[in-house]
Amino acid sequence: MSALLVPPGRGREQQNRPLRLAPVTAETYRAFLASATGAALGAGFLQCPSWADVKEGWRARLLGWGPAPEAGELTGVALVLLRQFPGTRKYFAYLPEGPVADWAASGIDGWLTPVLEHLRAAGAFAVRIGPSPAYRRWDAALLKSVTGSGVRLADILAGEVDPLGTAVAERLRARGWHRCGGDGDGDAQPRHVFQVPLAGRTGDGLWSGLNQEWRRNVRRAQKEGVEVVVGSAAELPEFYRLLRITEERDGFRLGRSLAYYERQYAALNAEEPGRMKLYLACYDGEILAAHTMITVGRRVWYQTGASADHRREVRPSNALPWRMLLDAHALGADVYDMRGVPSTLDPDERAYGLLRWKLGTGGQVVETLGEWEKPLDGTANHTLYRAFQAYLARR
Template sequence: MTEQTPAPGAGTTTDLSSAPARLPLTVRPVTADEATETLLELGGSFLQTLNWARAKQGWRRTHLGWFDADGRRVGAGLVLARRIPRLKRSYAYLPEGPALPWETVAHDPAAWLDPLVAWAKNDGAFALRLGFPVVSRIWDREPVKKQVAEGGLLSFTTMPSAVDSPVARRLEAWLDANQWLSIGGDGVAVGQPRLLCIVDLRGRTVPDLLRSMNQQWRRNVKKAEKSGVQVRTALAEGLDTFYDLYAESADRDNFLPRPKAYFDLMARSFMSEGADSPVQACFYEAHVDGDVLASALMIRFGRTFSYLYGGSTERNRDARASNALQWQAMQDAVAAGCDAYDFRGFNTSLGATSPLTGLLLFKLGAGADVVEMVGERELVISRLWHFAFEKAMAARIAINKRRKASRASEDGADI
């Protein structure tokens, strides 16, 4: 893989390469359609779309545009703001955003980020959190699989990477020097994951993808074909089937499932746009003679095809329905002209017997490499309000932990 490996929000191919943005820059609200147009130009994430905003209850949304001195819109971002009740203060968050020409930004981050900070202050934000969608490092799958096989915790701080981005290094150095604090660790415990499993689709055919899979994966694809597994798609009508399989997987693998209402809202937010929408979402269902054995929620935005959640049953496990489902989705991603198939994040705190270890190996076996993003950083604007917010969040987390008991969640926190 190369440094330009695509990841959600990490696209850098824009008209700005031939006509750089002229400073100074300004930030102001734009329409959702205007923001979407810029997101598509810059390879932005589906987490920056109006659809995602609609799925986040309790958050106020604002679409922002970056404009250069010539009035050109050169960037866009979705700001989700959670207000403190009865007060005009809020926590502002851009998940996997904003979408900017990051190779240009890295040469002068202040010129691009200071206008956003000024807007956030004026809007009443006491803290600003960004999920910087910039590829930092990439590890080929083989050394990762070797470390998993040797047991113990995965440590990407000591494992040599195949790619180490100078763009990310410049950006991170500026962030460190300007009080943008890193949030969380390698795993998916807080916010959006920093480490992703991504299959690079650029310039590759379906036979190429099959050859890049490990031997066990190829065997399972053939076994699924011989077992009569077929894959179809469903919209909101597939929610009940999906959730039954997802809940069964949660019980089997001992992770805390999200409530069904969460997925109902996701389906209504993402699956009612029509075939012409730039955001396409559906449930993939792998079945044998109508008996659905595996289901997964998929989203395609721009040139990235993302696997969000999935579930499977113990029935007819030898049919390898999950392999068939993912393989069909990958073929569809190639047919749609996508650059990346995103398996999303994983937890690095894996033991040899953890079910999540098997999930990581499943993704790597499909041909994915591990891609590290610069990830989530937080700038505290008002220490007093931020302290009060942290106390409230800590109390909320403590309550949730008591509810979870000893069960571990595979997925990131809902923030």
């Protein structure tokens, strides 16, 4: 079943018909994402139907709304993950980086209210969403000049404040939603991400956008003979081994298993061949670094990176993302998203090293709207929501 388009400025009678919400098939959902209307909304990989197959312990629902969703006439979709609260028949509903909707439209109640009503009927006591508009942006050149003891992104005047993001935040607050956490620590997905704009740029332009250290390191890797190749599922165990080394070295823990990445690789590529790729930096017959890359429409993500502790002087961790950046550009992507960065600008904090490395690509830090939650109406739901928050805090 194909998703029918409802483009702006055309089909006025169809657009003026009331929106209806209904469960949709994965085929209808994917057809909408591939359509011009769906592509313009810029869905991320966490809102693809395949993501439901990645997340164990969650039930999934695919929802669509439009003039006639059961016939494929859609204007928006949502992948909803439902987690059962222990000892009850109630669920926490999570829409990771979703829903896929026109947040610029003034009448968001036309689709948001039916979504909440549907989830309440499904037994949800609370809902968490991740609106897509950006909130603030800081260019790399600015941030490199303002580092210092105790300095954080919130202390720096943004180079750009997105009026749509501001408007969406105000609309959600007016409807009883609240932003999770303070500085993003309550979000499941990163609030601050690093993006390299690609639209309208040339390969030479991308090269000149790298800072001097990055260009020097890429040249060093090329001179030493580091080879970057696209691997397969067979190399995922080696990727995972390097990831555990990286976690130990850099002091973080993602908490994901090898089975998680194997499941992700299989599910995403079953949905669309090449959606998830594993890039490998090889030197003298050994894999020294491995990164995963995901593509949906005109967006590309560097998802997770890992590297060995030895032979770092041949700079595999610069050669690898540089090749990925060039490949994303060759695919016609509008943006190369390097995912999360910390909010600290203090060089003495260990976490700053990741931000410093990404700043070298010459992109920008983007503060998203983050994740928003709302307990659904009813005293019992509010009580269960408070209990759920306490449960999460204990975990």
